[in-house]
Amino acid sequence: MPEIQGLGHSRKRVEDARFIRGRGNYVDDLKVPGMIYLDLVRSPLARAKIKSINSEKALEVPGVLAVLTGETLKEYDVHNMPTLMNEHQMVLPLDTVEYQFQEVAGVLATSRYAAADGVAAVEVDYEPLEPVVDPFKALEPDAPLIWPDRPKWADVPEEERSNHIWHWEKGDKEATDKAFEEAEVTVKENLYIPRLSAAAIETCGCVAKWDAVEGQLTLWMTTQAPHAIRTVFALVTAHLGLSEEKIRVISPDLGGGFGGKVYVYPGYVIAVAASIVTGSPVKWIEDRTENLGTNAFGRDYHITAELAGKKDGTLTALRIKTTADHGYVDAAANPLKWPAGLFNICTGSYDFKNAFVEVDGVYTNKPPGGIVYRCSFRVTEAVHTIERLADLMAHEVQMDPAEFRKKNFIKPEQFPYQSVLGWEYDSGNYAGALDLAMDMIGYDELRKEQAEKRERGEFMGIGISSFTEIVGAGPSHSFDIIGLKMFDSCELRVHPTGKVIARFGTKSQGQGHETTFAQIIAEELGIPADHIKIEEGDTDTAPYGLGTYASRSTPVAGAAGAMAARKVRDKAKKIAAHLLEVSEEDLEWEQGKFFVKGSPDQAKTIQEIAFAAYTDYPQGMEAGLEAVSYYDPPNLTYPFGSYICVVDIDRGTGEVKVRRFVAVDDCGIRINPMIVEGQIHGGLTMGFAPALLEEISYDENGNMYGSSFQDYLLPTSVETPKWETGTTVTPSPHHPQGLKGVGESATVGAPVAIVNAVVDALWHIGVRHVDIPMTPPKVWALLKEHGAALEQ
Amino acid sequence: MSNHHIRVTVNGDVQEADVDARLLLVHFIREDLNLTGTHIGCDTSHCGACTVLVNGTAIKSCTYFAVQADGAEVSTVEGLAQNGDLHPIQEGFREMHGLQCGFCTPGMMIASIALLEQNPNPTEDEIRWGISGNLCRCTGYINIVKAVQYAAEKMQE
Numbered sequence: 001m002p003e004i005q006g007l008g009h010s011r012k013r014v015e016d017a018r019f020i021r022g023r024g025n026y027v028d029d030l031k032v033p034g035m036i037y038l039d040l041v042r043s044p045l046a047r048a049k050i051k052s053i054n055s056e057k058a059l060e061v062p063g064v065l066a067v068l069t070g071e072t073l074k075e076y077d078v079h080n081m082p083t084l085m086n087e088h089q090m091v092l093p094l095d096t097v098e099y100q101f102q103e104v105a106g107v108l109a110t111s112r113y114a115a116a117d118g119v120a121a122v123e124v125d126y127e128p129l130e131p132v133v134d135p136f137k138a139l140e141p142d143a144p145l146i147w148p149d150r151p152k153w154a155d156v157p158e159e160e161r162s163n164h165i166w167h168w169e170k171g172d173k174e175a176t177d178k179a180f181e182e183a184e185v186t187v188k189e190n191l192y193i194p195r196l197s198a199a200a201i202e203t204c205g206c207v208a209k210w211d212a213v214e215g216q217l218t219l220w221m222t223t224q225a226p227h228a229i230r231t232v233f234a235l236v237t238a239h240l241g242l243s244e245e246k247i248r249v250i251s252p253d254l255g256g257g258f259g260g261k262v263y264v265y266p267g268y269v270i271a272v273a274a275s276i277v278t279g280s281p282v283k284w285i286e287d288r289t290e291n292l293g294t295n296a297f298g299r300d301y302h303i304t305a306e307l308a309g310k311k312d313g314t315l316t317a318l319r320i321k322t323t324a325d326h327g328y329v330d331a332a333a334n335p336l337k338w339p340a341g342l343f344n345i346c347t348g349s350y351d352f353k354n355a356f357v358e359v360d361g362v363y364t365n366k367p368p369g370g371i372v373y374r375c376s377f378r379v380t381e382a383v384h385t386i387e388r389l390a391d392l393m394a395h396e397v398q399m400d401p402a403e404f405r406k407k408n409f410i411k412p413e414q415f416p417y418q419s420v421l422g423w424e425y426d427s428g429n430y431a432g433a434l435d436l437a438m439d440m441i442g443y444d445e446l447r448k449e450q451a452e453k454r455e456r457g458e459f460m461g462i463g464i465s466s467f468t469e470i471v472g473a474g475p476s477h478s479f480d481i482i483g484l485k486m487f488d489s490c491e492l493r494v495h496p497t498g499k500v501i502a503r504f505g506t507k508s509q510g511q512g513h514e515t516t517f518a519q520i521i522a523e524e525l526g527i528p529a530d531h532i533k534i535e536e537g538d539t540d541t542a543p544y545g546l547g548t549y550a551s552r553s554t555p556v557a558g559a560a561g562a563m564a565a566r567k568v569r570d571k572a573k574k575i576a577a578h579l580l581e582v583s584e585e586d587l588e589w590e591q592g593k594f595f596v597k598g599s600p601d602q603a604k605t606i607q608e609i610a611f612a613a614y615t616d617y618p619q620g621m622e623a624g625l626e627a628v629s630y631y632d633p634p635n636l637t638y639p640f641g642s643y644i645c646v647v648d649i650d651r652g653t654g655e656v657k658v659r660r661f662v663a664v665d666d667c668g669i670r671i672n673p674m675i676v677e678g679q680i681h682g683g684l685t686m687g688f689a690p691a692l693l694e695e696i697s698y699d700e701n702g703n704m705y706g707s708s709f710q711d712y713l714l715p716t717s718v719e720t721p722k723w724e725t726g727t728t729v730t731p732s733p734h735h736p737q738g739l740k741g742v743g744e745s746a747t748v749g750a751p752v753a754i755v756n757a758v759v760d761a762l763w764h765i766g767v768r769h770v771d772i773p774m775t776p777p778k779v780w781a782l783l784k785e786h787g788a789a790l791e792q
Numbered sequence: 793m794s795n796h797h798i799r800v801t802v803n804g805d806v807q808e809a810d811v812d813a814r815l816l817l818v819h820f821i822r823e824d825l826n827l828t829g830t831h832i833g834c835d836t837s838h839c840g841a842c843t844v845l846v847n848g849t850a851i852k853s854c855t856y857f858a859v860q861a862d863g864a865e866v867s868t869v870e871g872l873a874q875n876g877d878l879h880p881i882q883e884g885f886r887e888m889h890g891l892q893c894g895f896c897t898p899g900m901m902i903a904s905i906a907l908l909e910q911n912p913n914p915t916e917d918e919i920r921w922g923i924s925g926n927l928c929r930c931t932g933y934i935n936i937v938k939a940v941q942y943a944a945e946k947m948q949e
Contacts, residue, residue, distance in 0.1 A: 012886060012887070012889075013886070013889065013891075015894065016885070016886045016891060016894075017886075018894075019891055019894030019897050020869075020878070020882040020885050020886055020891070020894075020897060020901070021829070021869065021870070021872075021873060021882070022827070022828070022829015022830070022868065022869035022870045022898045023829065024829070024894050024895070026828075026831070026895065028822075028828075028831075028832065029822075029828035031823075031826075112819075113812070113814070113815075199929065200893070200895075200929055201831075201833040201834075201839055201841055201893070201895045201896050201927060201928070201929050202833065202893070202895045203833070253893075253894065254893060255831070255833075255893050255894070255895025255896075256892075256893040256895060256929045256930060257893075258929070287835050288833070288834040288835050288836065288839075289835075509893055510892035510893030510930045511892070674889050675889070677889075678889050678892060678930075678931060678935060679892075681931055681932030681933075681934050681935065682892060682929070682930045682931050682932045683932075684932055685931075685932035685933070686929070708834070708836050708838070709834050709836060709838035709839060709927070710836065710838065714839075714927050716924040716925075716927065716933075717919075717921075717923050717924050717926075717928075717933040717936070717937065718920050718921060718924045720932055720933050722934065723932060723934060
């Protein structure tokens with residue numbers, strides 16, 4: 001019998017066997033007989049009226065079969081589609097395009113080369129319109145209205161239409177304003193957190209196969225949430241005769257996701273429509289420019305934040321005003337009650353009595369999105385804000401930033417902690433994590449080194465980020481995606497020989513669920529993880545769940561796995577009592593077997609019990625050994641950590657070099673320490689990237705900068721720091737196994753540690769803040785402005 | 793468009809085909825030969841997911857025509873394991889947790905093999921430079937470096 005390999009075991013990954021042999025099953029690997037190819041005509045302009053689309057020359061290209069336009073889709077009433085925020089976005093336009101690279105028409109052909117030739121031959125006559133790129137200009141009274149034909153304005157008088165989408169606020173404004181009036185010290189800063197692209201190495205795509213005889217749609221697609229997607233397709237295509245039991249969404253192996261594969265992109269819908277129109281299976285795969293240019297974005301928050309406190313360093317109040325650039329439509333994938341995600345976690349790791357936060361969503365001529373890039377619903381923006389401000393305040397009251405944080409942390413005995421902005425933090429030991437990080441990096445020695453270097457004119461900085469995450473969405477009373485409650489699920493079946501198949505409502509994109517979910521069940525049943533097969537991603541076989549994003553798989557689906565296993569154990573106990581001819585009360589559980597109290601030799605292993613479940617079960621009991629759990633978490637989980645970063649700044653070039661980076665993470669109990677470490681390494685790298693390299697920006701005409709890897713700079717192995725990691729363990733009190741989730745923590749916590757280090761290095765010359773990405777030209781300009789640049 | 797007859801040895805098997813002049817090597821490998829372990833990530837030779845060996849040199853097959861490989865020996869991830877035994881680089885990636893989503897992995901392993909051919913005992917910095925033409929979005933590279941070190945040691949045994 002193999003080792004059980006339950007919680008805490010660095011089990012090697014099951015998935016690797018196929019990936020290291022080139023035997024993964026990614027969507028572009030799929031070939032279906034008779035398959036044709038879809039490629040998309042996209043707008044070169046950020047805003048324009050479409051005067052005409054001429055397909056004649058395209059249809060003359062050898063291999064081109066058809067050209068689909070908005071008019072084609074309108075015949076089926078699928079030219080618009082709903083977003084997850086109860087708005088509509090265009091699948092293909094009828095009148096105007098509202099961002100650069102927007103889908104304009106679809107070309108179908110017998111090969112991808114012919115489809116691309118067809119795209120080049122479609123003639124679109126555009127009348128350029130003035131784009132609105134800046135969200136603040138979009139709010140001005142005379143700003144042009146973006147997408148005037150949007151369905152939600154059909155019954156709204158013209159004077160009430162504007163580019164302002166929604167206003168959201170939380171907290172006590174009056175009490176907070178009063179606290180600011182009475183404050184001994186205040187600090188204020190404007191922060192811009194730029195647009196990012198998730199940029200998984202695999203782009204998005206699908207194969208859509210419509211079978212008109214069976215009325216069956218099979219859609220293999222790059223999705224992190226196959227079940228929700230199936231329901232959305234069922235709801236919006238019911239009038240075409242599609243029915244949910246005959247829609248099968250299969251999410252094969254995903255080459256990374258990071259939130260970018262939660263969304264429904266027009267390409268998927270066009271592929272489905274194309275398969276219905278032509279009767280052939282249709283493949284659509286994005287190229288990299290399409291992926292960077294049109295996929296849902298992350299961040300793009302313009303933040304003004306203020307802190308109030310006492311001279312002794314005690315924090316008293318937090319006030320934040322934010323403008324959120326949503327692109328031409330609000331197509332974020334937030335829970336409906338939370339249009340700004342969980343941004344009200346912005347009080348962070350600190351014990352505030354007063355706080356007020358407000359966010360205004362705005363339309364601009366950019367692609368939609370909002371919460372991608374490994375960030376659990378706007379938590380990165382919240383952490384960036386509070387940790388930047390905490391550092392400013394520490395410097396202002398002339399306290400060491402570490403001491404300042406410890407003075408204001410929520411204390412271990414205050415948990416469960418009710419935050420002034422409405423969250424109940426489950427557990428934490430913030431000072432414990434910071435102390436460990438300071439020990440690991442040698443904090444006091446570094447401060448001495450910094451002082452010595454400063455004497456010599458060398459710029460070195462030390463930055464801290466003590467973040468609190470909020471993940472595991474979420475409890476049904478508060479969380480839903482278009483009305484679907486955010487539970488997750490596990491169906492677990494034990495076969496007669498004691499082997500298991502378990503299916504989940506989530507979908508791994510590299511997290512290693514096939515490995516770790518087996519460990520969760522192994523822990524509960526004592527069946528070796530090697531005997532437990534995990535499946536996800538096929539809506540015909542897996543139980544309904546909301547999918548994998550926002551670090552929710554472990555806290556929600558993982559809990560469902562543990563609960564399903566416990567139900568199986570409950571039935572196993574009845575069978576064991578029958579086999580041992582004792583009452584259930586006389587039995588005790590030890591991992592893998594039930595034994596008679598006081599008589600450990602009288603025992604039945606879980607494998608023996610499984611066999612009996614099919615061969616020798618008690619009269620009146622149903623055969624079989626299986627269970628289902630739909631887990632509705634009682635609360636969110638709150639992983640946390642403290643990161644310390646050391647940077648050296650080249651005064652001649654402005655280059656920021658991350659010399660050391662210590663990351664102490666507390667994600668509760670760790671299922672598989674090897675995989676947790678790996679996720680932290682990757683998360684830190686996706687925190688380092690926006691701090692120093694990545695940004696999507698637009699010129700005044702709405703032309704995108706960053707539409708290829710030539711100028712959207714993913715870190716390579718050379719720039720990426722050599723991460724040093726540490727662990728503390730504070731279990732979640734409400735998760736059945738004490739787990740919290742970890743996928744996004746490092747991306748949330750890391751960027752601001754690097755910013756704080758850079759500002760710390762430059763504080764003495766008068767620098768108070770730097771927006772990310774802190775590129776060499778930007779930092780060199782700051783050095784020059786403050787008379788500290790070295791010039792040959 | 794001109795059509796060309798090519799003869800390419802892929803993982804030891806001779807393959808003959810008539811291909812368009814513009815057919816990219818990566819499409820020839822993936823779609824004509826059904827060897828889908830070699831991936832496409834960027835189309836612009838930045839990400840390296842499509843890295844294969846042509847006559848022992850690592851090249852990015854998304855910016856290389858199939859006709860350029862006429863007469864050449866091409867090696868892809870599918871050819872690494874021999875008689876069911878994993879190549880040391882495959883073992884290294886599994887043992888050191890050098891992969892997560894697995895999409896960059898075949899290209900990363902091929903690039904690592906090319907590095908180790910030239911430099912059987914590389915330093916950490918040499919490994920980092922050696923694989924810097926291949927992007928990974930999941931791992932932060934630390935465990936990939938360890939995987940290459942594992943393979944280097946194993947290959948010298």
